[in-house]
Each structure stands twice: as C-alpha cells, then as structure tokens.
Amino acid sequence: MTGRVNGIEALAGDMTRSRSARRWVVTAVVAAAVLALLTRPGAAHGGTLRLSGSSPQVPFWLVSLTGGGVIGVSFLFAALVTDHDLIRDVAATGRRLGAIPASLTGLARAAGVAGFVVVVAVGLVGPSTPTANLAVLAIWVGWWAGFTALTYLAGNAWPAINPWRTLAALLPAGDRRVSPRAATAISVGGLLALVYLEVLSPLSEDPVLLVAAVLAYSLATLAGAVVVGDGWFERVDPISRVFRLYGRIAPIQRTGDGLRLSLPGAELTRPPATDPRPGERAGSAADPQPAGGSSRADGGTAAARSQDRGAWWARREGDATFVVALLWVTTFDGLVSTAAWETFARAAVGVGVPAHALYVAVLLVGFGVFLVGYRLACRLSRRTGNSYVSVPEIRVRFAPSLLPIAAGYHLAHYLDYLLSLLPSLAVVATDPLSPPASLPVLTLPGWFGGVGLLAIVAGHVLAVAVAHAVAFETFTGRLQPIRSQYPFILVMVLYTTVSLWLVSQPTVEPPFV
Amino acid sequence: MTRTRATHDRPDARPDDRSVVRPDARPDGGGTPLDSGGREARRWGAPSTAVPPGTDPSRCPYCDRPFPSDRRRTLHLGDAHAAALTDEEAEAVAAVRDDEADDLFVYHLKVVAAIVLLLMGLAYVYAFVLS
Numbered sequence: 001m002t003g004r005v006n007g008i009e010a011l012a013g014d015m016t017r018s019r020s021a022r023r024w025v026v027t028a029v030v031a032a033a034v035l036a037l038l039t040r041p042g043a044a045h046g047g048t049l050r051l052s053g054s055s056p057q058v059p060f061w062l063v064s065l066t067g068g069g070v071i072g073v074s075f076l077f078a079a080l081v082t083d084h085d086l087i088r089d090v091a092a093t094g095r096r097l098g099a100i101p102a103s104l105t106g107l108a109r110a111a112g113v114a115g116f117v118v119v120v121a122v123g124l125v126g127p128s129t130p131t132a133n134l135a136v137l138a139i140w141v142g143w144w145a146g147f148t149a150l151t152y153l154a155g156n157a158w159p160a161i162n163p164w165r166t167l168a169a170l171l172p173a174g175d176r177r178v179s180p181r182a183a184t185a186i187s188v189g190g191l192l193a194l195v196y197l198e199v200l201s202p203l204s205e206d207p208v209l210l211v212a213a214v215l216a217y218s219l220a221t222l223a224g225a226v227v228v229g230d231g232w233f234e235r236v237d238p239i240s241r242v243f244r245l246y247g248r249i250a251p252i253q254r255t256g257d258g259l260r261l262s263l264p265g266a267e268l269t270r271p272p273a274t275d276p277r278p279g280e281r282a283g284s285a286a287d288p289q290p291a292g293g294s295s296r297a298d299g300g301t302a303a304a305r306s307q308d309r310g311a312w313w314a315r316r317e318g319d320a321t322f323v324v325a326l327l328w329v330t331t332f333d334g335l336v337s338t339a340a341w342e343t344f345a346r347a348a349v350g351v352g353v354p355a356h357a358l359y360v361a362v363l364l365v366g367f368g369v370f371l372v373g374y375r376l377a378c379r380l381s382r383r384t385g386n387s388y389v390s391v392p393e394i395r396v397r398f399a400p401s402l403l404p405i406a407a408g409y410h411l412a413h414y415l416d417y418l419l420s421l422l423p424s425l426a427v428v429a430t431d432p433l434s435p436p437a438s439l440p441v442l443t444l445p446g447w448f449g450g451v452g453l454l455a456i457v458a459g460h461v462l463a464v465a466v467a468h469a470v471a472f473e474t475f476t477g478r479l480q481p482i483r484s485q486y487p488f489i490l491v492m493v494l495y496t497t498v499s500l501w502l503v504s505q506p507t508v509e510p511p512f513v
Numbered sequence: 514m515t516r517t518r519a520t521h522d523r524p525d526a527r528p529d530d531r532s533v534v535r536p537d538a539r540p541d542g543g544g545t546p547l548d549s550g551g552r553e554a555r556r557w558g559a560p561s562t563a564v565p566p567g568t569d570p571s572r573c574p575y576c577d578r579p580f581p582s583d584r585r586r587t588l589h590l591g592d593a594h595a596a597a598l599t600d601e602e603a604e605a606v607a608a609v610r611d612d613e614a615d616d617l618f619v620y621h622l623k624v625v626a627a628i629v630l631l632l633m634g635l636a637y638v639y640a641f642v643l644s
Contacts, residue, residue, distance in 0.1 A: 069631055076627055076631070077628070080624060084592065270555045339596055388561075388562040388564050388565075388578075388580060389561070390562055392561070393561045396561070476580070479613060508514055
C-alpha cells in the first residue's frame with residue numbers, strides 16, 4: 001500500500017494492517033454500496049406497483065431509465081475499487097464444503113432416470129388437460145423454471161441428474177471427435193430450435209406432443225452420445241451446456257477436492273475448472289500427453305499441444321457465442337409475449353408475411369444483432385482501453401459476465417409462474433393418473449412483479465462486478481481496466497433499459513402460435 | 514538487460530499462439546504475487562495480444578508481451594514481475610505508479626461528480642413525474 005493515496009482501498013488499508021481485516025472492511029463497503037444501489041430500483045418499483053390503480057404512477061419509461069441509471073452508478077462505484085489484490089481477494093473468498101458422497105450421486109442418477117420414465121408414461125396415459133398433467137407441469141414448472149433457477153442460484157446438479165447421460169453410460173460409447181466449431185453450431189442451433197419449439201408449438205398444451213418432443217430429443221441425444229461418447233454432454237448437447245454455463249454463476253461450485261462455496265459470480269472471473277487450459281498451468285493435469293506419446297517424435301507432441309490449445313480456444317469462443325445466444329433466447333421469450341410485439345406481428349402478418357417465418361426470422365436476426373453487438377463492444381473495448389490485448393481474448397474473457405444478466409432475466413420471467421404453479425405440481429405428483437379436478441394455484445400479491453424487476457437489476461449489477469474483475473485481470477495498471485469497460489457498460493445500460501421495458505409490459509399470449 | 518527475446522511476435526498472432534510465456538514468467542501468467550494461502554489460484558493468465566501492423570510496440574523484457582507505451586509496460590512490470598525486477602526497474606515502476614495514482618485521483622473526482630449528477634438527475638426526474 002506504499003505511496004498510493006487514492007481510492008477507498010487505501011483508506012481501508014491505513015485503518016487495518018492485516019490483509020484479511022482489510023479485505024473484510026472493503027468487502028463490507030462494496031456490499032453496502034451494492035445494497036444501497038439495489039434499494040433504489042426496489043423503492044421505485046414498489047412505488048409503481050403500490051400506486052398502480054390509483055392516479056399517480058411511475059411510468060414504464062422511468063422504470064427503464066432508473067434501471068439503466070443503476071447500472072451506470074454501479075459501474076461508477078466499481079470504478080472506485082482499483083486495487084488488483086483486493087479484487088482478486090474478493091473473487092477468491094470462499095470455503096470448502098467437503099466432498100459429495102457417492103451415494104448421493106447414485107441417488108441423483110436414479111431419480112433422474114425415474115423422473116424421465118414417469119414423465120414419458122404420464123404424458124402418454126395421464127389426463128389430457130395440460131394443467132393437470134404431470135408431464136407438462138414437471139417439465140415446464142419443475143424443470144425449465146425451477147431446476148434452472150436452482151442451477152444458477154445454488155449449483156449445477158445436472159451432470160448427475162441428466163437421465164440421458166445415465167442411460168448413455170449403458171450404451172457403447174464412441175470416441176469420434178467433433179470439431180469445436182461443429183459443436184458450437186449444433187448446440188447454438190439446438191438452443192434456438194428448442195426455444196422456437198417452446199414458444200411456437202403447442203408443447204405446453206398437448207402432453208402427448210410434449211412427450212413426442214422429449215422422445216425425439218432423447219433419440220438425438222443418445223445417438224450423439226453413442227457416436228461421440230461423454231464429450232457429447234460436455235461440449236455439444238445444448239441443454240447440458242445451458243446448465244453448465246448457468247451453474248457457473250452459482251455460489252456452490254465443484255472443484256477437484258469436493259464442493260466449494262464462494263461469492264455468486266466469482267467463478268465467472270476465472271477460466272473454467274472443468275476444462276483447464278492446456279499447458280498453461282504448472283503442476284496440473286492440464287498438459288495432456290497425447291495417447292501413446294512415447295512413440296511420437298517431439299515435433300509431433302508439440303503439434304498435438306498446439307492443436308490442444310487451438311481446440312481449447314475454439315471451445316471458449318464457442319462458449320462465448322453460446323452465452324450470447326442464451327441471453328438472446330431469454331429476451332426473445334419475453335419479447336414475443338408483449339403487447340407491442342402482438343401489434344407488430346399482426347401488422348406484419350396483415351401484409352402477407354407467414355407467421356412462422358416471421359418468428360424464425362426474428363429469432364435468427366435477433367441472435368445476429370446480439371452477436372454483432374457483443375463483438376463490436378469487444379472490438380471497441382480494445383480501443384477505449386488503448387490495448388494490444390487481442391479481440392478474441394476479450395470476447396472469451398468477458399462473455400461469462402453476461403450470464404448473470406440472462407439468469408436475472410430468466411428469474412424475472414419465470415419466478416411468478418413457478419411459485420403460482422408449484423402447489424399444482426405437488427398435488428398432481430401425489431396422484432398423477434387421476435388428479436383432483438380443482439388444483440391449488442398460489443395467487444401472488446400485486447407487489448410481486450417488483451421482484452422480477454429487482455432480479456433483472458441484480459443480474460446486471462453482478463455482471464458489472466464480474467466484468468470489473470475480469471478487466472483488472474486482463475488489462476494493465478488501474479486506469480486502463482476501467483476505460484476498457486466503457487463499451488460493455490454502454491451495451492449493458494441499453495440492454496437493461498430494453499429488458500426492463502419488456503418485463504414491465506403487460507403479458508399477452510404470443511399471436512399466431 | 515540483455516535478455517533474449519522470444520520470437521513469437523507476429524502481429525497477426527492468434528490466441529492459440531500463446532507461446533510467449535517464458536519459463537521465468539509466473540506459471541499462471543501474471544498479476545502481483547499473491548499468497549493464495551491454499552485458496553484457489555486458477556486464473557486467466559497473460560492475455561494473447563495482437564499488435565496493429567506498422568507499429569513498434571514496447572515489449573516486456575520478461576515475457577515479451579507488447580504494449581502501446583513504455584509507461585504501460587512499466588506498469589505491467591510492477592503487476593506481473595514484481596519479484597524479479599532489477600533496482601532500476603523497481604524505481605521506474607514506483608515512479609510510473611505514482612504518476613498513475615495522480616491521474617487516478619483526478620479520474621475518481623470525475624467519477625464522484627458523475628455519481629452525484631446521475632443520482633440528482635434521477636431524483637429530479639422522479640420529483641417532476643410524481644408531483
């Protein structure tokens with residue numbers, strides 16, 4: 001701390017000499033700042049909903065503007081924290097939780113397969129009313145809303161539960177290599193296709209159709225696993241990739257020696273543990289010797305290593321593209337249920353555009369816009385930071401900071417749906433074949449809409465913090481990392497403003513589906 | 514300071530050409546030495562770089578990473594190779610850090626001004642809309 005007279009870390013450092021005491025003081029300051037920020041939109045949105053119905057109401061545009069303002073202010077607060085050691089220490093805070101008992105993993109596998117069998121069976125022979133059918137409720141409420149939320153709020157249990165992975169282990173496993181580019185294309189394409197099906201086809205209304213889709217996916221997944229082996233679930237399967245990436249936000253992470261509890265989002269500031277960078281870490285298993293390495297010449301080993309590095313980078317670039325796709329599909333989900341979209345879609349179909357073509361076009365164009373926007377921000381980041389760090393490097397390192405935004409948006413979109421239908425799911429699960437005629441539904445109070453807005457803002461604030469930590473890890477000194485974040489902050493402010501506007505719109509059924 | 518330079522300085526170097534990390538560089542690539550005390554030390558390490566053609570970058574004598582200015586390179590020396598510096602380099606690092614601290618102070622004043630303006634602006638808009 002010698003000779004640095006600036007920033008709150010210096011103040012804290014003077015007060016407390018020991019590193020850990022200083023870390024706690026500043027963690028408290030940062031936490032207080034974040035809390036102070038969070039109370040602002042909360043108050044505003046509480047106001048919106050409390051006052052809705054009576055005359056003075058906070059208009060939607062002001063809610064959006066406030067959201068954008070909160071992102072701006074959280075970036076400005078983050079800019080006051082410029083000590084490399086401190087940022088690293090905060091990201092490294094945590095404790096070991098111990099290993100996972102093998103019996104628990106076995107139980108999770110059995111439960112996953114049992115759940116899969118029950119869903120398929122009940123979907124086919126159960127009641128045809130979707131809200132009384134266990135298959136529909138379990139997939140949409142229990143799994144897509146509930147389990148996904150659990151994954152980013154607690155930890156990723158999908159690799160253990162994944163019934164297809166358990167079933168694939170019983171089949172012969174191939175070892176065909178899939179190029180990272182092809183893997184990315186399949187998983188991004190698969191994700192877009194799944195969301196297209198979710199939004200557009202009557203999958204949530206027809207249990208038999210839903211089971212057909214599940215079986216089609218099972219067939220494709222098991223075929224993929226037979227050809228590629230376990231790598232299919234690690235690199236290609238879109239659903240596993242969604243959970244793997246969402247799981248990286250969570251406070252509980254799997255490490256080499258059991259579970260580890262750390263701050264939410266801290267894992268996003270580091271390269272993935274599950275796929276270490278080849279040859280860059282001393283004393284790790286990260287430098288794989290090619291099979292039968294003894295028979296190879298040295299040149300061959302070097303070439304294989306360089307190929308490993310190339311593949312590692314291609315996988316990280318694939319992750320970056322997939323994260324952008326994930327962010328876009330959560331937005332698309334919200335976009336097509338707004339009144340504004342209904343007006344637009346009716347006008348477009350009115351002039352003769354086929355409805356499904358319109359949805360596909362918007363799904364693809366929107367993904368393109370998001371991808372170009374992100375890549376442009378990375379390019380600009382190199383310029384505003386006046387840095388020689390390569391653009392692909394920036395793309396790969398900053399992409400995980402977008403994940404909390406997607407998670408916040410997912411929570412905003414699904415939390416009230418999840419909570420209100422959870423009682424139905426519980427009742428139907430007790431008697432799936434002849435459920436009672438009237439199912440309990442939780443009626444949420446009016447102020448609950450504010451929780452969704454809060455989730456979006458919290459996701460963005462976490463994203464700002466992650467981007468800040470990544471910038472300090474990537475760029476030199478203390479001013480350049482801040483300047484390099486300008487384009488990302490601009491993009492995030494724009495995105496928050498738009499997504500808050502989307503969420504505060506009245507929800508309608510997507511037209512023409 | 515007659516260290517040999519690594520030869521991988523093609524301006525179009527792709528991220529996979531990451532061979533600029535030399536044996537005397539820290540295995541995890543950079544940053545101030547941190548006693549990780551058993552905590553997780555998994556880090557991104559030194560980033561790959563791409564130098565615009567036709568420019569003559571200032572290169573780190575330890576890890577050959579290019580920088581647009583000598584000042585930036587000196588800051589990097591303090592960040593990434595603090596343990597290995599010569600006395601002369603350590604002095605340069607201290608001087609440049611001092612300089613940066615002054616700039617950062619002015620920058621932080623601007624940041625505080627921006628925070629005040631932003632919050633007051635929002636409060637003003639709220640007062641206007643809700644009145």
